[in-house]
Amino acid sequence: MVFDLDPLESERLVRITLLTLYMAACSTTISSFIGIPIGTYLGLRKTKFSLLIKVFTHTLYGLPPVIAGLVMFMLLSRAGPLGDLGILFTPTAMIFAQVLLITPLIIGLSASAISAIPQVTIDTARTLGARRMSLLKTLLVESRIGIYTAVMIGFGRAISEVGAVIIVGGNIKWHTQVLTTAIVLETQKGNFYFALLLGLILIILALVTSIILTILQSRFAVGKPRKLIIRLKNGG
Numbered sequence: 001m002v003f004d005l006d007p008l009e010s011e012r013l014v015r016i017t018l019l020t021l022y023m024a025a026c027s028t029t030i031s032s033f034i035g036i037p038i039g040t041y042l043g044l045r046k047t048k049f050s051l052l053i054k055v056f057t058h059t060l061y062g063l064p065p066v067i068a069g070l071v072m073f074m075l076l077s078r079a080g081p082l083g084d085l086g087i088l089f090t091p092t093a094m095i096f097a098q099v100l101l102i103t104p105l106i107i108g109l110s111a112s113a114i115s116a117i118p119q120v121t122i123d124t125a126r127t128l129g130a131r132r133m134s135l136l137k138t139l140l141v142e143s144r145i146g147i148y149t150a151v152m153i154g155f156g157r158a159i160s161e162v163g164a165v166i167i168v169g170g171n172i173k174w175h176t177q178v179l180t181t182a183i184v185l186e187t188q189k190g191n192f193y194f195a196l197l198l199g200l201i202l203i204i205l206a207l208v209t210s211i212i213l214t215i216l217q218s219r220f221a222v223g224k225p226r227k228l229i230i231r232l233k234n235g236g
Helices: 007-044 048-060 065-076 091-115 119-127 132-142 144-160 163-169 179-189 192-222 228-233
Strands: none
Touching (some): 007 048, 007 091, 007 132, 007 179, 091 144, 091 163, 132 144, 144 192, 163 179, 179 192
């Protein structure tokens, strides 16, 4: 048993935690595959169009989760364009909602990380004859701290999300409950002990995420960074 709970509640606690981690990992991975390439493109471009996209992306930082959940609900409901998928009130629908919330964060933070690289560095690399893929790979390595930060912040938002996932997931016991939505339900029921346990696990996950991010930042900031030009001379 966990935390002096009966076996059934202990199993439920473990299942809720695992589902939370699963959804956060899936949504962060999908958002990273979408957001990092777009953010890299925007970070390298200095056009008015890319500036408008950046402004729009930054605006989505503050997108209320309930609005994201409502949009996803309308898309996935039987009357919606994606209703035939039949995934409303499932973990898959919750992942979709989280992707909608996380992707703008990763795009914006990745773009900021790429654009922070001095233009003179990029120009020098091009002068040395760096090919497009070699230059892109090197710039991603140079901005890795910002990229890691974007991914970890996205993961942190995913594990703490409640508004969107409760709308598209329905907070169904043993099926679509995650830590945040379960806390809401248990608090409403007056089961404060179980709610506090869920909150404690959520805080621990957030702390672990912060520790990992700090270690990554310290490692690459204090370690022995490889100089951009040296890497390019050696073939990227």
